Amino acid sequence: MTPFSYLRAQSLQDAIAALAAEPGSRVIAGGTNLVDLMKYDVEAPRRLVDITRLPLHGVIPTDAGGLRIGALTPNSDLAYHPQAARDYPLLASAILAGASAQLRNAATTGGNLLQRTRCPYFYDVATACNKRAPGSGCSARTGINRNAAILGASEACVATHPSDMCVALAALEAIVHVEGPNGARALPIADLHRLPGDAPERDVTLDRGEIITAVELPSPRFGRHHSYLKLRDRLSYAFALVSVAAALEIAGGRVVTARLALGGVAHKPWRIREAEALLEGAAPSRAAFAEAADRLLQGAVGLGGNDFKIPLARRAIIRALTQAADGAPQSQSRKVIN
């Protein structure tokens, strides 16, 4: 770990100014990912700006009937927040599918959005990695790529975004509120994370000095037909090989609205509106689910070690949609997949 200075921000403006003033600054909140990366010498910020005392806590109902989640809300507080758990069970389930109880207690909502890939080469400074050291090459493409992307990858980078929570937020079309040197703005979560392209060092579209202040959920629609299905190499405490967030509105035996997002397969939660549209208007059926799965996975390519993710993702999508349609969401504590 490289020595760094530490600033406890007294106000949001303080923090923004501090980030803008010193290019080597990084925000720290829960620190569950950043501190590891610093110990591994993957990240070497010159200054940490601690925002944990800022008034960015709280889960508040919005006028639009949704929920505004302060960026510093711990993952566990959100998962067990009565209104969040009741109205957005897909989100609560996705959060509980991730990490461990201890990590969820420390990790924040904003930090979860900004966590970095778990590609093993990104973590090992003795290896080439374009995300960590731009221009050094991608070791994963021809190396160990079991957890690498099958969608949206580039020559430069095959990393995946590791979050479970973000997959649910993508399906729920959350809005991310940020504030920076040029004021406040809001963007759909789909526009927060980016594909690696030729700049894999950039995970997100935030500008320097911008801080996530809140995540806003639109009014709830998927209280009954939803499921978060996560498949991994052990039954707990492992990152997703593939995860699926499925949410449906069903009326009169037909799907009115469908939302479908994948985790563990791309540099960002993977969502294709056309795949969802294929479900809308149709009666829930295995055939319809398979068609949506195929559309969502269109263009998927493996690198060898992750080839299995393509058929696995297809099956997982069909299964999660079946669970959602049946109103029988996957439990995160009982490990039987229903």
Add this chain to the structure above:
Amino acid sequence: MNDVLAYVGRPQPRVDGPLKVTGRARYAAEVAVEGMAYGAVASSAIARGRIRSLHLAAAKAAPGVIAVLSHERDPGLPDEDDPYLKDMGAVPGSPFRPFCDDRIHFSGQPIALVIADSHEHARDAAALITADYDAETPQVDLMAAKAAAYVPPEPRSGIPPPPPPRGDAQAAFAAAPVRLQEDYRVAAEHHNPMETMATTVVWEGDGRLAIHTKTQGVNNPKTYVCAVFGLDPDAVRVISPFVGGAFGMALRPHYDLLLATLAALTLKRSVRLTLTRQQMYTMGWRPDTLHTVALSASEDGRLTSIRHAAVQATSRYEDYQEPTVNWSGLLYACPNVTLSYELAKLDTSTPSDMRAPGAALGLYALEAAMDELASRLKIDPLELRLRNYAERDFNEDKPFSSKELKACYRQGAERFGWDRRRPEPRSMRDGSELVGLGMATGCWEAMMQPHAARATLDAEGRLEVACGTADIGTGAYTILSQIAAEALGLPIERVTAKLGDTTLPKAPVEGGSWGAASAGSAVQAACAALKEKLLAQARGMNGAFANAAIAHARFTADGVALASDPAATVAYADLVRAAGGDGIAAETEFEPDEEFTKKYASYTHSAVFAEVRVDEELGVIRVARLVSAVAAGRILNPATARSQILGGAVMGLGMALHEETVWDATLGRIMNANLGEYHIPSHADAPDIEVIFVDEDDRANPLGVKGLGEIGIVGVAAAIANAVFHATGRRVRHLPITLDKLL
């Protein structure tokens, strides 16, 4: 025998438990002394080649740095094999010698040691060290390396090579009506104990060192550092009272010990060196192993031939060996057996013993093949094993000292409900899950080693028993206290066991499951000798004892009494006072009975039953239930014994489904060197596990104990793999069985 104070054979909570759960048990990295310096190791980025130049300037200039040691300026470590071969765990070859030259043998090899005034300064400076290398292409792929496999020219000490062939397996195979030949593979594993390797060397002045290090036996690191550094054994004390798990990886000394001692001697001050979790992957591991098993049988399921050939990974510089295939000549009665064992060299560190070395691997392959044979013969897998039950060790042509494996099969099957199993694979399901029931046999040799022990009674009637063995989390402190308390008729609260110190009576490393039988017998003998001394003292003090033999004496919480006249008692306090001094002590040496071991083969056995649930569409495997029925002689403490078997079972589950050390083939570098990505089973993966100890009367030692450290893991992976087959109809012959292998 005093019935009220019968401790042996009863569940006794760990006597060291309160110390551990309150943090008062101090481990090697927790010893702190005034003026101590801190070390951090910089590790090689390449797996094979030479260091062209080391860049140490930034580290030397970093805050708090006291010294940087490396091969560049001869640090004074001998560059010859001999001293390093004093490691009792050394294997044939040329032991790894850090800082002796510019040669890189494995990725993560230590290339420099930073000593600083704090742990943080040392670590930060170590991160500044870089090197230019002349890199060579490493080989870390056993499948590629096996073309150059060889029979190890020199056997490893204590590890018997495969027994010579018996009968003609090839001819019997060719003539048999039912034949099977398959390849199996078990991925490389690392031990991953909670406690990382650490050494704190306390510089006591005048060249005296007190070395606190993580080890499975204090005498080995002492002998080793004395040989390597030319130290006077009287000036070196090694202390290791608590070990946070080891599973075999702390049998051999590692570079933390060498480098911490080097730094302390160089700087003439106390030094602590703790390795990182990643550095735990730069030493000892369970080697990647390829098996070919060929079985043949008559139509009614009598084995007519067994062939088992294994190729196992070792390092470029040492021929590490395990008894991997020998079990296949032992477990079943079969007239024609051919076993072979070869090594293949990789550019890695040397593998090491890891819980049931050899057996956990070899019996996976044999027991998976037996299951395939049962399936082909349409005979119940348990019945097939009973039809080929060995009543004799045919490897050495000896009777067993005891073998209650049939009772394991019977009691395990009954508890598990084996009779529920429908013979056809894919014939049992529950909702979306396929249900599979599988079983396998486990076996481990019941070994013993010479151990010395001392028992001392003080004037307050407190008993201390001391032995230089280690408690690596097994419960040694507890069982030794139980044995001693019962021998002297004392409440266990008045007994203290002292272990893990070279000033205590000598014991070898704690491994191979010999600890309970050996240290236990030594403590029992020391207590017996102490009783003789106490009685002798009593004879001189009370006329009633004048002609009393030991059989006439009763030892109780109060003192020595006569069985015939309990009123005639001499208090311990009086005995000790009369003897003069602080206490009465007796020290004895326990030696295994060679006559007995020449005559009998002594093994522990188990029958493991597993129920798995497999999601048919997604390949997700859950182990729903495990039953392990164990025959291991007398069980000293059913509570700690059960924990041993539970731990072994969970580790076996990891071997079956999760654990795999993953190397990048180009870089020769381990890419999952952390507990997040190297998957050991989580709580959610660990099922309901039932442990049965069957009665077994064994006479190999006075306690009737066989040992439990290894047997818990053996057979578990095969039972689970066989259950996965029964559930799915799919044979996955390469562990771990991850979900992609079932898609």
